[in-house]
Amino acid sequence: MSDVTITISRNGSLKIEGGPTLLDADGNELKTREGKPFxxxxxxxxxxxxxxxxxxxxxxxxxxxxxxG
Ligand code: FES
Structure with missing residues (x-):
């Protein structure tokens, strides 16, 4: 089971926890705050x-x- 959790905020963002790598469409890594949710x-x-x-x-x-509803 993955340690990554994605939480859909009510009327807001997606909270990403667990330290996954975030890549753009070209495969370049986007910096996130290490160890912190984004x-x-x-x-x-x-x-x-x-x-x-x-x-x-x-x-x-x-x-x-x-x-x-
Ligand atoms: S979800 Fe778009 S600015 Fe927050």
Whole structure:
């Protein structure tokens, strides 16, 4: 079983824990804070993609999952 955990925040980012390597589309490693969780943008509006910069709050991102009423 993987030690990596991905948590989908309600109306926000994806929280990544467990120290996975993050690569861009060309296979280049993107730096993350070693040993710390990082947060990937799910709303598409971050100015620091692929990382979340909190913009989802300002735009009132609706991150309802399929099956969420
Ligand atoms: S999810 Fe936070 S800025 Fe997009």
């Amino acid at each position: 947060f990937l943008c799910r709303c598409g509006e971050s100015t620091n993609k692929p990382f979340c910069d909190g913009t989802h709050n300002r735009i009132e991102f609706d991150g309802a999952l399929a099956g969420d």
